[in-house]
Amino acid sequence: MTAFVARRFLFAVALVFVVSSAALLLTRLAPADVTAELALLAPAEEIARTRARFDLDRRPLEQWGIWLGRAGRFDFGDSYLYNRPVRGLVLDAAANTAVLAVVALAAATAFGIPLGMLAGSRGGLAAAAIRSVSLVCLSLPPLLTSLLLVYVAATTRWFPVGGMTSVGALDARWSTWLADVAAHLPLPALALALPIAATFERLQAQSMTEALHQPFVAAAAARGVAPSDIVVRHAWRVSLRPICGVYGIAIGTLLSGSFVVEFVTAWPGLGRLMYEALRARDIYLVAGCAAMGGLVLAAGMMIGDLLLAAADPRVRERGA
Amino acid sequence: MRLSRLGLILAGAGVLAAAVVVLRFGSSEAPAPPEARRGGQIVASLRSEPRSFNRLVSRDYATEILSLLTQGRLVRINRATFELEPWLAEAWESSVDGRTHTLHLRPDLTWSDGTPFTSADVLFSLQAVFDPRAKSVLASTLTVAGQPITGTAPDAQTVVLNYAGPSGPGVRLLDNLPILPKHKLEAALADGSFASAWTNTTPPSEIVGMGPFVLREYQPGQRVVLDRNPRYWRRARDGGALPYLDRIILDIVPEQNAELLRLQAGDLDLTSSELRPEDYVSVRDAEDQGRLRLIELGVGTDADAFWFCLKPEVKGRDPRFKYVQRPEFRKAISQAVDRQAFADRVFLGAAVPVWGPITPGNIHWFWPDVTRYPHDDRQAQAWLGSMDVHPRRVDGVAADAANVEMRFTVLTQRGISWYERGTAVLREELAKIGIVLDVVPLEVGALIQRLLACDYDAIYYRPIATDLDPAGNMDFWLSSGSAHFWNIGQKTPATDWERRIDTLMFEQAAALDPERRRQQFNLVQQIFAENLPVLYFAAPRLYYAHSMRLRGVVPSVQRPPVLWNADSLSVVN
Numbered sequence: 001m002t003a004f005v006a007r008r009f010l011f012a013v014a015l016v017f018v019v020s021s022a023a024l025l026l027t028r029l030a031p032a033d034v035t036a037e038l039a040l041l042a043p044a045e046e047i048a049r050t051r052a053r054f055d056l057d058r059r060p061l062e063q064w065g066i067w068l069g070r071a072g073r074f075d076f077g078d079s080y081l082y083n084r085p086v087r088g089l090v091l092d093a094a095a096n097t098a099v100l101a102v103v104a105l106a107a108a109t110a111f112g113i114p115l116g117m118l119a120g121s122r123g124g125l126a127a128a129a130i131r132s133v134s135l136v137c138l139s140l141p142p143l144l145t146s147l148l149l150v151y152v153a154a155t156t157r158w159f160p161v162g163g164m165t166s167v168g169a170l171d172a173r174w175s176t177w178l179a180d181v182a183a184h185l186p187l188p189a190l191a192l193a194l195p196i197a198a199t200f201e202r203l204q205a206q207s208m209t210e211a212l213h214q215p216f217v218a219a220a221a222a223r224g225v226a227p228s229d230i231v232v233r234h235a236w237r238v239s240l241r242p243i244c245g246v247y248g249i250a251i252g253t254l255l256s257g258s259f260v261v262e263f264v265t266a267w268p269g270l271g272r273l274m275y276e277a278l279r280a281r282d283i284y285l286v287a288g289c290a291a292m293g294g295l296v297l298a299a300g301m302m303i304g305d306l307l308l309a310a311a312d313p314r315v316r317e318r319g320a
Numbered sequence: 321m322r323l324s325r326l327g328l329i330l331a332g333a334g335v336l337a338a339a340v341v342v343l344r345f346g347s348s349e350a351p352a353p354p355e356a357r358r359g360g361q362i363v364a365s366l367r368s369e370p371r372s373f374n375r376l377v378s379r380d381y382a383t384e385i386l387s388l389l390t391q392g393r394l395v396r397i398n399r400a401t402f403e404l405e406p407w408l409a410e411a412w413e414s415s416v417d418g419r420t421h422t423l424h425l426r427p428d429l430t431w432s433d434g435t436p437f438t439s440a441d442v443l444f445s446l447q448a449v450f451d452p453r454a455k456s457v458l459a460s461t462l463t464v465a466g467q468p469i470t471g472t473a474p475d476a477q478t479v480v481l482n483y484a485g486p487s488g489p490g491v492r493l494l495d496n497l498p499i500l501p502k503h504k505l506e507a508a509l510a511d512g513s514f515a516s517a518w519t520n521t522t523p524p525s526e527i528v529g530m531g532p533f534v535l536r537e538y539q540p541g542q543r544v545v546l547d548r549n550p551r552y553w554r555r556a557r558d559g560g561a562l563p564y565l566d567r568i569i570l571d572i573v574p575e576q577n578a579e580l581l582r583l584q585a586g587d588l589d590l591t592s593s594e595l596r597p598e599d600y601v602s603v604r605d606a607e608d609q610g611r612l613r614l615i616e617l618g619v620g621t622d623a624d625a626f627w628f629c630l631k632p633e634v635k636g637r638d639p640r641f642k643y644v645q646r647p648e649f650r651k652a653i654s655q656a657v658d659r660q661a662f663a664d665r666v667f668l669g670a671a672v673p674v675w676g677p678i679t680p681g682n683i684h685w686f687w688p689d690v691t692r693y694p695h696d697d698r699q700a701q702a703w704l705g706s707m708d709v710h711p712r713r714v715d716g717v718a719a720d721a722a723n724v725e726m727r728f729t730v731l732t733q734r735g736i737s738w739y740e741r742g743t744a745v746l747r748e749e750l751a752k753i754g755i756v757l758d759v760v761p762l763e764v765g766a767l768i769q770r771l772l773a774c775d776y777d778a779i780y781y782r783p784i785a786t787d788l789d790p791a792g793n794m795d796f797w798l799s800s801g802s803a804h805f806w807n808i809g810q811k812t813p814a815t816d817w818e819r820r821i822d823t824l825m826f827e828q829a830a831a832l833d834p835e836r837r838r839q840q841f842n843l844v845q846q847i848f849a850e851n852l853p854v855l856y857f858a859a860p861r862l863y864y865a866h867s868m869r870l871r872g873v874v875p876s877v878q879r880p881p882v883l884w885n886a887d888s889l890s891v892v893n
Contacts, residue, residue: 030766031762031763031765031766031769031770032763032765032766032768032769033765036764036765036766036768036769037764037765037768038379039768039769039772039802040768040771040783040784040802040803041379041786042379042457043460043802044802046455046457049455081368081369081371082369082371082520082540083371083372083378083519083520084519084520084521089540092540092541093541096541146578147577147578147581150577150578150581150582151581153585154581154582154584154585154587155585157585160587161578161581161582161585161587162573162578162582162587163542163543163571163573164541164542165539165542167361167363167543167545167569167571170537170545263574263575264575264577264578265578266542266571266572266573266574266575266578268540268541268542268572269541272541272574273541276368276574279763280765281765
């Protein structure tokens with residue numbers, strides 16, 4: 001197990017290094033930089049000063065080297081857009097995204113897996129309906145889902161239209177503040193969770209159907225085990241393997257999905273920060289967000305592997 | 321004794337006779353909006369975060385709005401009438417040569433923390449703008465004849481400002497200068513840390529101002545909260561204290577569709593900018609249902625522009641350049657476009673045809689008699705024919721005798737619906753005279769990079785004028801200017817007509833007589849229209865929506881359309 005964790009840790013470090021370095025270099029090599037929009041408004045000295053502040057007056061590899069040296073000391077440079085250090089910005093935003101992602105993942109799991117079990121173990125109208133809804137959820141791009149949900153919230157007033165807290169919670173006690181955050185969660189969490197829940201449902205349904213055709217299921221039925229017990233106690237556990245396999249990827253999907261969802265629903269998270277940084281070519285903020293994204297993805301894959309090991313004894317025996 | 325008294329009288333009369341040209345007094349009382357109620361709060365939106373709480377070092381829109389709400393100026397340009405109004409200075413006099421301006425500050429004003437406001441604060445603000453270590457982004461806007469504005473303070477209520485040369489805008493320049501508290505920022509300026517003072521991480525209690533509101537809280541990524549400044553100096557006509565509102569909340573909503581939905585849902589009272597043409601119908605429906613109020617701000621002061629790169633050193637070898645550089649070619653394009661149809665299709669009817677960069681929205685400088693080129697395809701083809709360029713029989717594409725095709729790539733900004741429609745209409749209209757346009761949408765940064773490098777055939781884009789007064793927009797007009805888009809930063813004027821414009825613009829910027837300035841600028845517009853380096857087709861009519869409960873709205877075509885007058889806004893239940 002120690003070797004497994006050590007391998008995963010090294011993988012995480014490598015992933016963060018590669019992803020953030022690639023993000024920095026690609027942002028640098030892409031057309032235009034952070035001063036592009038300033039160019040029509042500001043005098044040449046101001047533009048030169050801004051370029052120097054973000055090391056854009058140096059060659060790309062030189063800038064990368066400088067950034068790496070600083071990043072080794074956990075100094076990821078300054079953001080142009082926010083005019084302050086990237087580290088604090090990314091940590092704050094990542095915490096907000098973590099809240100959203102945990103709720104979205106929990107919702108996707110809570111809805112996707114039971115519905116997949118149902119659709120995979122039974123035929124008929126219910127299974128067809130679940131499959132159809134899943135396909136719709138998978139087909140809808142997150143931008144459209146978010147805008148639809150914002151529209152629903154705006155017309156029905158069932159939950160707040162956007163943001164993370166209300167103005168009313170400004171002077172509130174922490175418990176009121178917490179309740180306020182919880183009230184703001186359904187909209188972005190649903191927008192994020194729907195496609196993932198649909199993915200889980202489809203995988204679970206397919207896997208469950210396959211598991212129910214295994215000889216051990218027939219043996220259990222022959223022993224007189226109740227059909228519901230066969231599904232829940234025997235087939236489900238076996239069918240979980242593909243779900244655990246994609247769990248880590250689902251966390252990565254949450255992060256990429258949050259780009260648009262957080263932007264539309266004004267959730268102050270990592271996805272929105274990255275989106276704004278990319279649009280403004282805010283080079284160090286892009287690299288910082290990418291580093292944090294890589295870290296989250298690595299953590300997600302590790303969680304997925306641990307879940308897989310817990311669900312399947314054969315994986316444990318092979319040392320994952 | 322008698323001689324001395326006479327001497328004093330004579331000296332006083334002499335000073336008055338020699339120096340006083342203009343004397344302005346103003347009470348700056350705000351008319352009470354009908355049904356004005358004190359108290360309450362409004363929620364407005366911002367698309368992006370403020371980069372700083374110090375307007376002197378940051379030019380982003382959010383910082384500018386915060387500066388308008390929290391800081392005072394010596395004078396204010398009314399954004400609805402474009403007239404100059406007394407503000408922290410209640411009166412001023414200007415010398416005959418336009419180089420000296422004596423401003424009298426309102427008495428007994430205090431900063432939001434209770435410290436008295438004096439002329440030392442004004443001098444400090446000027447000093448901060450021009451301190452090289454402060455790296456102020458406002459320095460260029462407060463420079464006259466290449467030199468900083470300097471000042472002295474004969475007493476605590478008087479400031480004498482000296483301009484290095486005569487300036488047409490005169491005291492109007494001071495609308496750009498937020499007055500900052502010396503007692504709070506003096507140490508930072510002295511130790512060279514002014515540029516990093518009052519960042520967006522500074523505790524709000526440290527931010528002191530003379531504006532109608534004070535910063536209460538900034539929640540990054542979420543909102544900025546501003547509370548009423550209880551020491552604000554301005555009074556309503558009924559003598560009551562301003563502002564009416566207790567609080568303004570600026571919610572950060574980066575996405576414009578979501579912003580509109582939040583406005584329609586009642587979560588917002590105001591949005592950060594005008595409506596897009598495609599939003600008009602849904603907002604009008606909301607107005608019909610009594611949920612929103614739709615107002616017309618007027619004709620926008622900026623219009624979409626279409627131009628070719630005319631830099632000979634970059635484009636000289638391009639065989640198409642010998643045509644593009646000729647005014648006849650650009651006149652052909654101008655006459656090939658039906659401007660009314662363009663306005664109807666691109667802006668869904670909410671636009672007016674225009675023939676130059678100054679639109680009817682810029683009421684002081686718009687000249688309706690500038691040369692126009694009415695839609696006439698035959699005349700357009702005649703212009704091309706005068707250069708021996710004719711449509712080919714096989715495909716109708718215009719080409720010269722050497723078969724050089726009039727085919728151009730047009731760059732525009734990606735994701736802006738009216739740019740997409742505008743380039744599509746242009747493509748159709750120009751195809752009728754054989755000019756082929758291939759449209760390539762780009763991200764704004766890439767577009768501007770190509771613009772600066774003259775790495776393009778043509779561009780369709782809406783450059784924003786830095787000032788409505790032409791003297792504040794020299795970068796566009798002067799051949800050496802950084803916003804002289806078609807041929808940026810020329811060492812010497814590339815053409816004779818650009819040289820004439822340069823001369824006229826320098827003269828009008830230094831002229832003190834408003835009528836003479838207007839005549840000279842009309843001449844500039846006429847030369848521009850005769851040569852058409854940039855083509856304009858339609859200026860949008862701007863519409864804005866706000867909640868039904870808002871009162872005291874005085875709309876402006878300039879941004880921010882409503883919050884510029886925040887001290888007079890109020891709400892009803």
